[in-house]
Amino acid sequence: MYQVKLWPFRCVFLTCFAYITASVLLAEADLPIHALTSDVLGVWRILETETFHDKPQTCGGSLPNRNWDNLKLGDYRRYLQRGYGSLRETVVELVDERHYRRSELPPRNQWRYLGVRDPKSGHGFIGQWTLVYDEGLDIDIGPTRYFGFFKYAKIDTKDCPMVLEGSQEDSHGNVQCYRTTASEIGIGWATRKVFKNGKPNYTYGCFYAEKIKDDKRHSYVLDESSSAVLRKGKPSFNQWLKRDYLEFRDLSPFRFLQLHKGTCFKSIHHSHLSECSTAEGHLANRFMQKGQCGSCYAMASIYVLARRFEIILRKLYPESNWEHTERPSVRDIVECSPFNQGCLGGFPFLVGKHLTELGVLSESDSPYTINLESGTSSCPVKQSNADDRWFAASYGYIGGCYECTTEFEIMKEVYHHGPVAVAIDAPQSLFNYYNGVYDDEPANHGSNCDLPLSGLNGWEYTNHAIIIVGWGEEDVAGIPTKFWVCRNTWGSDWGVGGFFKMKRGVNLCGVESQAVYIDPDLTRGVAARLVKSLT
Numbered sequence: 001m002y003q004v005k006l007w008p009f010r011c012v013f014l015t016c017f018a019y020i021t022a023s024v025l026l027a028e029a030d031l032p033i034h035a036l037t038s039d040v041l042g043v044w045r046i047l048e049t050e051t052f053h054d055k056p057q058t059c060g061g062s063l064p065n066r067n068w069d070n071l072k073l074g075d076y077r078r079y080l081q082r083g084y085g086s087l088r089e090t091v092v093e094l095v096d097e098r099h100y101r102r103s104e105l106p107p108r109n110q111w112r113y114l115g116v117r118d119p120k121s122g123h124g125f126i127g128q129w130t131l132v133y134d135e136g137l138d139i140d141i142g143p144t145r146y147f148g149f150f151k152y153a154k155i156d157t158k159d160c161p162m163v164l165e166g167s168q169e170d171s172h173g174n175v176q177c178y179r180t181t182a183s184e185i186g187i188g189w190a191t192r193k194v195f196k197n198g199k200p201n202y203t204y205g206c207f208y209a210e211k212i213k214d215d216k217r218h219s220y221v222l223d224e225s226s227s228a229v230l231r232k233g234k235p236s237f238n239q240w241l242k243r244d245y246l247e248f249r250d251l252s253p254f255r256f257l258q259l260h261k262g263t264c265f266k267s268i269h270h271s272h273l274s275e276c277s278t279a280e281g282h283l284a285n286r287f288m289q290k291g292q293c294g295s296c297y298a299m300a301s302i303y304v305l306a307r308r309f310e311i312i313l314r315k316l317y318p319e320s321n322w323e324h325t326e327r328p329s330v331r332d333i334v335e336c337s338p339f340n341q342g343c344l345g346g347f348p349f350l351v352g353k354h355l356t357e358l359g360v361l362s363e364s365d366s367p368y369t370i371n372l373e374s375g376t377s378s379c380p381v382k383q384s385n386a387d388d389r390w391f392a393a394s395y396g397y398i399g400g401c402y403e404c405t406t407e408f409e410i411m412k413e414v415y416h417h418g419p420v421a422v423a424i425d426a427p428q429s430l431f432n433y434y435n436g437v438y439d440d441e442p443a444n445h446g447s448n449c450d451l452p453l454s455g456l457n458g459w460e461y462t463n464h465a466i467i468i469v470g471w472g473e474e475d476v477a478g479i480p481t482k483f484w485v486c487r488n489t490w491g492s493d494w495g496v497g498g499f500f501k502m503k504r505g506v507n508l509c510g511v512e513s514q515a516v517y518i519d520p521d522l523t524r525g526v527a528a529r530l531v532k533s534l535t
Helices: 067-071 076-084 253-260 296-316 330-336 348-357 407-417 428-432 525-534
Strands: 042-049 087-100 112-117 127-132 136-141 144-154 178-196 199-214 392-397 420-424 433-435 445-448 464-476 479-487 499-503 515-520
Touching: 042 076, 042 144, 067 144, 076 087, 076 178, 076 199, 087 127, 087 136, 087 199, 112 136, 136 348, 144 199, 296 330, 296 348, 296 420, 296 464, 296 515, 296 525, 330 348, 348 392, 348 515, 407 420, 407 464, 407 515, 428 433
Parallel strands: none
Antiparallel strands: 042 087, 042 199, 087 112, 112 127, 127 136, 136 144, 144 178, 178 199, 392 515, 420 464, 420 515, 464 479, 479 499
16 A cells, blocks of 8 residues: 655755746536637637726626526627627737747746737737637737637527536537537636736726638647547556445436546756655645535645645745645635636636636635535625735646647646646546556547647546646556556545545546646735735
């Protein structure tokens, strides 16, 4: 039997730490939308509100975001014109050509981001963009960042008599009772970033967008994986140990899905990264029971932020005691995020957006007491000062975009900056994991490489969020086996104190297909006040 080692923040052979001064998954249900990268490529017209406000805008949505409220918006362009007046137009081209952002901190300055071009000039890049899984579009141009969910509508047939919350999506991307229009945005938020006294400040607006021309230009890179894959589940090769958990007995397949669908830089090489872990400190053994709420996306994301705060603050103030330090609230995300669907799911990427632009309360101000049975309560009508909130400095997909993540990029990010949230397609056997290197593949796992020569990974079905805190390698039946050290969101009684080992380097369950980083912000809110008290 192995035990999860709560090692210091270190990696074998290298001890260099990258200090960020300014600075996975997925949804249980979320929304009934399915779009691919190839659907989005082309020229888009963005229509944003003329006025940006000091206070966040719901843009027609609810807190948290709900399927029913999105559907009521109807013609979203007309909705914005009625509520906000005239709209400002910008035309951009979203291409699958990728570029570097040399201004980013290492190793992110080596990532390649999907490019945004000015279609009039056709030269150079004016920004970057990414899909958010298969449901939304994120466009980043200068100080303005746009995110919106694709337009979708309910199909009225006798088999689909009523509106249901949830994605209704199977593992192959088929969505029952709904039709996605990937050439339009159905609800969209825009933010503009400015700096005041060295601190980031945001103003808020809304936007609508529509594709007006398909993209005919591609810059291809050879890629070994050039076809869609449908993997059938197969027996485990390794001898990982199983256990029955009382709380997971007698689960119907539907109930199962409800529960889990939730200071220097040094160039490094694979051979230098045989072992690494960031699973230490006071957060390592602090687990919440998410109960009947599909909040794995929020729990994973908040842990990533809180652990990175702890890593940086321990580096800056090694003599301080962090045991009683406040933590960011999971509940505040679940109840009050306009970008996620509460107990019905969400995305670590969009939690990062919320943390960066809106922040969250401390755990003591918003303790985790919600569950799916009683329903996610609405966001409390309570004004809070920014000084009472925790903020992220930045967030994004590792590798530069959705479909850009790789095993080695995850390793470098964890090594230099800390844990990351990742999305997996969780097999039912994962509920029974007790020990060893987990290597079961999900049955009928679906993926779609819609741009086979672009160098992108393609869409891959995922339904649960976990955290990668490190990695290692050990002999299993005499065979050297690489693994990730992962933290789950099912409590400390599951697995090895809430942790488990998962086979690495083969994209098992989609674990290496998408990963999200969330960097802590020490210049705003609770963290800034804490730093000030220590200096």
